[in-house]
Amino acid sequence: MSIKAENLTYIYGRGTAMEQYALKHVDFEIPDGQFVGLIGHTGSGKSTLIQHLNGLIKPSEGTVYYDGTDIHSEGYSLKELRSKVGLVFQYPEHQLFEVDVFSDVCYGPKNLGLGREEAKQRAREALKLVGLEERYWEQSPFELSGGQKRRVAIAGVLAMDPRVLILDEPTAGLDPKGRDEILEEIRQLHRQRNMTIILVSHSMEDMARYADRLIVMNRGEKAFDGPPKEVFEHYRELEAMGLAAPQVTYIMHELKDLGVPVDDEITTVEEARDAILKLLGGGKDD
Numbered sequence: 001m002s003i004k005a006e007n008l009t010y011i012y013g014r015g016t017a018m019e020q021y022a023l024k025h026v027d028f029e030i031p032d033g034q035f036v037g038l039i040g041h042t043g044s045g046k047s048t049l050i051q052h053l054n055g056l057i058k059p060s061e062g063t064v065y066y067d068g069t070d071i072h073s074e075g076y077s078l079k080e081l082r083s084k085v086g087l088v089f090q091y092p093e094h095q096l097f098e099v100d101v102f103s104d105v106c107y108g109p110k111n112l113g114l115g116r117e118e119a120k121q122r123a124r125e126a127l128k129l130v131g132l133e134e135r136y137w138e139q140s141p142f143e144l145s146g147g148q149k150r151r152v153a154i155a156g157v158l159a160m161d162p163r164v165l166i167l168d169e170p171t172a173g174l175d176p177k178g179r180d181e182i183l184e185e186i187r188q189l190h191r192q193r194n195m196t197i198i199l200v201s202h203s204m205e206d207m208a209r210y211a212d213r214l215i216v217m218n219r220g221e222k223a224f225d226g227p228p229k230e231v232f233e234h235y236r237e238l239e240a241m242g243l244a245a246p247q248v249t250y251i252m253h254e255l256k257d258l259g260v261p262v263d264d265e266i267t268t269v270e271e272a273r274d275a276i277l278k279l280l281g282g283g284k285d286d
Contacts, residue, residue: 002030002031002032002034002066002067002163002164002196003029003030003053003064003065003066003085003164003196004028004029004030004064004065004068005026005027005028005029005052005053005062005063005064005065006027006062006063006065007025007026007027007061007062007063008023008025008026008027008049008052008059008061008062008063008064009021009023009024009025009026009059009060009061009062010022010023010045010048010052010057010059010060011060014060021220022045022048022220023045023048023049023052023059023220023221024219024220024221025062025221026045026049026062026217026220026221026222027222028215028222028225030164030196030198031196032163032194032196033190033194033195033196034196034197034212034213035187035190035196035197035199035210035211035212035213036196036197036198036199036211036212036213036214036215037199037200037201037206037207037210037211037213037214037215037228038050038198038199038200038201038214038215038217039200039201039202039204039207039214039215039216039217039243040216040217040218040223040241040243041218041241041242041243043219044217044218044219044220044241045217045219045220045221046168046200046217047090047168047200048220049217050087050166050168050198050200051087052064053085053087053164053166053198054078054081054082054085054086054087054166055071055072055078055081055082056087058072059072066081066084066085079112082160083108083112083160083161083162084162084163084164085162085163085164085166086157086158086160086162086164086165086166087157087166087168088150088153088154088157088165088166088167088168088170089153089168090168090169090170090172090200092141092146092149092150092152092153093142093149095153095156096141096142096149096152096153096156098141099140100137100138100139100140100141101127101132101136101137101138101139101140101141101144101152102120102123102127102137102138104141104152104156105122105123105126105127105152105155105156105159106119106120106122106123106159107156108156108157108159108160109122109123109159109160112160119159122159122160122161123155123159125159126155126156126158126159127151127152127155129155129158129185129189130151130152130154130155130158130185131151131181131185132148132151132152132155136148145178146173146174146178147174147178147181147182150170150171150174150182151182151185154167154170154182154185154186158189162195163195163196164195164196164197164198165186165189165195165196165197165198166198166200167186167197167198167199167200168200169200169201169202170182170183170186170199170201171183171201171203171206179203179206183206183209183210186199186210187210199211204232204243204244204245204246204247205246205247205248205268205269207228207246208228208232208246208249208267208268209268211228212227213225213226213227213228214226214227214228214231216231216238216241216243218241223237223241224237224238228267229265229267232245232246232249232265232267233265235249235250245267246267246268248266248267248268248269248271248272249264249265249266249267251272252264252265252266252272252275260279261279262275262276262279263275
């Protein structure tokens with residue numbers, strides 16, 4: 001089992017008049033190779049949760065395990081953990097600091113103690129994986145577009161050869177083309193490397209399309225945990241939390257209410273297209 005949380009609780013301002021639960025008794029296990037979507041309204045505890053998974057925050061109560069070991073046990077190397085559980089923040093500027101892109105991506109492997117040539121090789125491979133053209137490698141990362149900065153930030157984590165990649169809103173602020181490119185690259189990493197992906201996003205459409213499993217946070221607690229289709233069946237409860245199902249799910253529910261014999265558990269445009277074509281006699285099964 002790759003990552004496990006037991007009774008994970010985090011309290012801001014503990015013991016003061018401002019005491020507030022950010023996380024409350026959260027339990028889950030994420031096996032190797034799973035693509036997990038993490039959703040919740042602003043302030044639901046998502047960002048606090050993911051920062052626990054590579055030891056940036058220590059729980060007030062409870063335990064985080066990586067491959068069966070408590071990450072805060074005596075003698076455990078958090079530096080080594082962070083080479084295996086990589087976190088890409090929502091704002092890439094928080095992770096970029098070197099004079100040029102290539103040096104920035106080399107920093108992680110060098111910090112792990114790798115030799116100069118191996119660090120360079122890892123940087124080259126990581127930058128190619130995220131699709132950043134070589135003509136940008138000698139530029140300052142701060143001269144790049146938002147999407148390019150995100151690619152550099154992801155490459156910097158990939159260069160450390162993690163087994164788990166956590167991404168906090170990696171497509172925020174990008175145009176539709178940039179968003180799709182980033183998400184497709186993340187999906188390819190998941191498929192080709194069997195990498196565990198934990199993706200935080202507000203886009204229900206993206207979650208329905210890419211994730212194997214959704215964990216829904218609400219007011220610091222885990223509200224739902226399961227395959228996207230099962231979670232989105234609770235769209236009324238999600239609405240009460242300030243969330244929603246993918247728009248196509250609402251359309252299919254409305255069609256069914258009108259008497260059209262469609263599956264109201266459909267969550268992606270592709271599924272809706274195939275279902276409607278089948279009804280019209282032009283589906284794939286004909």
